[in-house]
Amino acid sequence: MRVFLFALLLAAPLCAEPKVGDAAPKWKLKGEVINMPECDTLEKCAGDVVLIYEWETRDINSNKDLPQIQKLWSERGGKGFHVFAIHRLDHRKYWDVVEFMDENDFSFCVPIGGFYAASNFDDYKAEKDFRATVIGVDGKIAFYGMAGWKEVAEAELKKCIYPGLGKQSVVKPVEECAANFMKRAYGRALNMAVKPAESTDAATKADAEHVIARAKALATALQARIDAAIESKHFLEAVELYERMISEFKDHEIGQKADTDLKALKNDKAAKAGIKAGEAFKKMQADYKKKDRASRIAALKWFAGKYPDSVYAAESKTLMASMEESLKAK
Numbered sequence: 001m002r003v004f005l006f007a008l009l010l011a012a013p014l015c016a017e018p019k020v021g022d023a024a025p026k027w028k029l030k031g032e033v034i035n036m037p038e039c040d041t042l043e044k045c046a047g048d049v050v051l052i053y054e055w056e057t058r059d060i061n062s063n064k065d066l067p068q069i070q071k072l073w074s075e076r077g078g079k080g081f082h083v084f085a086i087h088r089l090d091h092r093k094y095w096d097v098v099e100f101m102d103e104n105d106f107s108f109c110v111p112i113g114g115f116y117a118a119s120n121f122d123d124y125k126a127e128k129d130f131r132a133t134v135i136g137v138d139g140k141i142a143f144y145g146m147a148g149w150k151e152v153a154e155a156e157l158k159k160c161i162y163p164g165l166g167k168q169s170v171v172k173p174v175e176e177c178a179a180n181f182m183k184r185a186y187g188r189a190l191n192m193a194v195k196p197a198e199s200t201d202a203a204t205k206a207d208a209e210h211v212i213a214r215a216k217a218l219a220t221a222l223q224a225r226i227d228a229a230i231e232s233k234h235f236l237e238a239v240e241l242y243e244r245m246i247s248e249f250k251d252h253e254i255g256q257k258a259d260t261d262l263k264a265l266k267n268d269k270a271a272k273a274g275i276k277a278g279e280a281f282k283k284m285q286a287d288y289k290k291k292d293r294a295s296r297i298a299a300l301k302w303f304a305g306k307y308p309d310s311v312y313a314a315e316s317k318t319l320m321a322s323m324e325e326s327l328k329a330k
Contacts, residue, residue, distance in 0.1 A: 017131075018124060018144050024050070024135040025123035029084075032094050032112040034101055038221075039082055042135070047166040048080045049156045050135035051149065052124055054088045057100045061146075062088075062130045066106060068150055073108045080137075080163030081153075083108040086121055088130060095293060095326040102289045137168060165214055173199065174207040186215040187252030219245065219254045233311040235271045236278025277310035297323050 018025065029040040039045045053069060055062035066085070073083050087097050087110050094112055101110065111121070124133050124144075132149035136142035136156045143152035161168045162182045170178045173196045180189040189211055196208035222245050229238035242262035249255030265271050281303060288299045300320040304313045 018133065018141045020141050020144060022141045024133075024139055024141055027121050027123070029109075029111055034094075034098060034110040034112065035107055037082060037084075037109045038078075042139075045082045045135070046139060047137055047160070047168065048082055048163055049076075049137060049153060049160055050082045050084070050133075051153055052121060052133040052135070053083070053085045053149070054125075054130035054132070055085055056088055056130070057097060059130065065132075065150075066104065069108060070104075070106050072150070072153065076157055077108065078163075080160035081157060084121070085110050087112050093326050093329065095323055099293070164218075165211070167210065170207040170211070171201075171203045173201075173204045174211060177208060177211045181211055181215060184248050185250070186218060187249035187255050190215050190249070190252050190254075219249060230265070230271075233270075233274055234278065235265065235274035236282065238265060238271075239275055274310060277307040277312050280307060281310075281312040281316070293323050293327060 024042055026042045029036070039048075042050070051069065051072075053062075053065070055066065057063060069083060069085060072081065077083070085108055097110060097112060101107075124131065130146065131144060132146055133141060134143035134149055134152045134156060137159045142156050143149050159168060162170070162178045164184075165178060165181055174193070177189045177192045177196065180186075180192060193208040193211045193215075196204045197212060199205045199208070222241060226238050226241045226245070229235070229241060239262065242258050242265070245258040246255050246262065249258065266275070284299050284303050288296045291299075297320050300316040300323075304316040304320070307313050
């Protein structure tokens, strides 16, 4: 589990709580975030459904809906649905929330202290009561309150025809391209969009070029993550991202290049050692997921000694220090 730091972007603050039909206020994640998502701004979620949900581990009324959120996330996460479950109160520390999430097998995104710490969702905050906000495919507030958010979210998800594309309709000659995009078969979508992008029909050309631009933007973002992982020597993460690119951009030159680059990475001596350490680190984290904090600390200490030269050893020491400090504060 890592803590991610991000720059903050704020929209002009609203004078009152958001109302159904309002344009959704902008935000950007930063600070302590559990399960950091790919889409960390409203703009990156454009055309999809967003749930912003306030909760606290000890508040029964707010956390009773978390299993429903996890169910919906398991079904539609990354397929037109984004969750930002804000742990509203910051008196519960990071590791308390991590353990609560692990104990309940929750995998959605949780910004810690979203209204009082780094991630700032102030424009969605009620004075006292916790609230849920659903942002529809049109980028407007579809629901703001508590009871009834799930029904609204499900209704909005039915409108999300092409998740991630940023639009819900295309002209008929581009429909098959968009359908492949929806399935994350971006390589096939790119190949199929070539001919309609050369069409003399303005609407066909525009829609095909939109599919191409969105798919290539995803490839660029994915490559940037790969480059960053390699630069920081997180070689296992780089391997996993390469494998994803190969799968999603199959039969396209983007996927073919990724396959060549992955083979080269796996043949690199330093990368081989880093991949091995990364796999051990990942397994260790999975093994101690539901153990107490003292057991986690012992496992991290063992790992740092076993793989002292890996970047994961440094991360183990950082996590260990954070956990030890949290135990002192209990």
